[in-house]
Amino acid sequence: MMSENTKSMRAVIIGAGQAGAQGAISLRQAGFAGDIVMFGDEPVPPYQRPPLSKAYLQGELAAERLYLRPAEFYGAQNISLRLGERVTGIDRAAQMVETAKGREPYDKLLIATGAPPRRLNAPGAALAGVHYLRSLSDSDALHPLLNADGAIVIVGAGYIGLEVAASARKAGRKVVLLEMMDRVLARVAVKELSDFYAKLHADAGVDLRLGAALEGFEGEGRVTAARLASGEVIECAAALVGIGAAPDVALAQAAGLEIDNGIIVDEYARSSDPNIFAAGDCTNFLSPRYGRRMRLESVPNAIEQAKVAAANMAGKNTVYDALPWFWSDQYDVKLQTAGLGEGAGDVVMRGAPEEKKFSLWHLKDGHVLAVDAVNDPASFLVGRKLITAGAHVDPARLADATTDLKSL
Template sequence: MTEKVVIAGAGHAAGQLVASLKQQKFAGQIVLVGDEPYLPYQRPPLSKKFLSGDMPVERLYVKPASFYDDPQIELRLETLITEIDRDSKTLKTDSGDITYDKLILALGSKVRRLAIEGADLDGVHYLRSIADVDGIHAELQHKKNAVIVGAGYIGLEVAAVIRQLGLAVTVVEMADRVMSRVVSPEISDFYQIEHTTQGVKLRLSTGIAAFRGEGRISAVETAEGELIPADFVVVGIGIVPNVELASDAGLTVEDGIVVNDQCQTSDPNIYAVGDCTTHPNSIYDRRLRLESVHNALEQAKTAVSNICSKETHYSQVPWFWSDQYDLKLQIAGLSTGYDDIVIRGNPADRSFACLYLKDSKLIATDAVNSPKEFVHSKTLIAARTVVDRDKLADTKVPLKELY
């Protein structure tokens, strides 16, 4: 019987792990170990309402402090895990060893950093944690010119918030369109027009050569030699999963910690969930490494069910969202490899969807201010049936009639 579950990492997935262990009436000891000084919290608002100042810090927490006030739960915050010793089933940390019966790795990811001249100047920010937002908030008090490096979800969300606070914002992106890794050119065009209309300057197909300044950043130098004035910079160029502890311990690691559809690693006593994992997905028939709340929460529930002897398998349609200005972009599925695209609705109405097909089956949908299209797409994608593209395009035909 499992008497002690140790959770490594105290982020979003970890909060759900503790909640699920309690829901499943796990009777043993739960130890939650994380290096941040906070209770498990949600990161999406960090580039949205928490950044804009419209959400207090308490609302970020997955569960209130009282939830962890339980003799069954031991909280070890501000504790860095340095090693997993699988032979003795022990976690080594900077404040002592912790033994486990079952270990769940919920280590998340870290930001990808720019290795260029001036990278260490004051005023260069990244965005992953509450502490990072504190640093950006301090800049917002007195500064006028912000440069955002990277036009992915996070870069564009930050651009939207900061622009709405009245600062001059320039976004610099290496690709020739925004969000190019995740959406089609049709959606990129729509968002480019929106940001430009809001007064954001977009520099596409532009690399960064250096950050310039004396001690503190004053300008961003592009690869073409242009100097863009910058009082501060926020870099959002992607993340890297935290896999080092797992690989050093000899667990199988690819572009994430390899787990099966029960969230079990190559060691049956160690599970892994959330951003740090790669898992098999039967809908797309390949392994996925996802950076999303949905994945973190569902993998957490799956791992706990299996630890509590209720065999559960995880394979779902992934989904994501992004809030920019008054636009809610909801993404169901993964559009990689699509061979046909259907636009449902009219972008000029600020409510439409882009539906991606492969072999006449729906594989993904990007829905802009169209929650019904998003919800029904998830079911249509999972059904993997051939769909009539004319009906998909016809807003008078509800998507729910197509499955």
């Protein structure tokens, strides 16, 4: 029945990334029978970004292995993939999107434009050799630098900065990591986790400078040094700037959709226009679980929210309320984190950071709000269940590594 209803409909997707591709796939899975047109301004089929700072950057993975689906998949699913074509405008009154090649009508529109890196606003920021990392081509441009001579300066000790630092050290490169705050991952992790990662990188030979503010880059045409606010000058042959990402809301804003640190969507992934949905890094969504709006930058969020958007574009009424989770790989350490620790009164540690296998449990009145599991998939899995169940745990038993996790 769904197929009959949607046969004459047209779905257009802006952005052929993780959320856009999932949206197209899930539209078909939800029985959407009409045309699906997906615009992506990059020249390659939708791909996964996480390896761009990890295995792919290290040269351990071929580009085709990044593709979410083989290029032929889209045609076979009757999804028209318009690569290298940027959408330049949305005409809501006429229900059209605009590209340099013309206008395309839509009945339902999905905006999945992601969150490109914040740009550094400092002297020398435009010099050659100053890199950002978001796309496959960014990673390709960075890769040869890992094996070149001289130091690489990384600005920002967030996940991208730390992962590139790990990849560069694995390649034997001298790495100077600058972080303005007094700890790494300051915006996203508790101090115990920050301290663990600071030591991990220091032990691997990274020259980590905390409380170090970059004033600008120096060089004639090409970067040769980074100058700190303290006056110190650090010679370098290349730099990577990893100072966060900002949601790409330009099209949505120009079209008059509601915006506030992302495209405002409800728990159905619907924007302030009932025919326009949005998913992934570009959204600021209402989370029933947390009773507030939030913006997440993670693969699981892009996938699950896009599934919900697609189902609702196909006429269903599905709510997005997935538990947030995330992972990061650095050296031989896999971090898996679930839930959000905000409002937690206690952080209980289980296991031993010196053995690189432990977990941090964020508790509020004995309830688990979040877990950070380092090389400890069992804690991640059990933690997810306990968070979802709203279970009450005894902190002393939890901290005792001899307690069987399943008994919790």
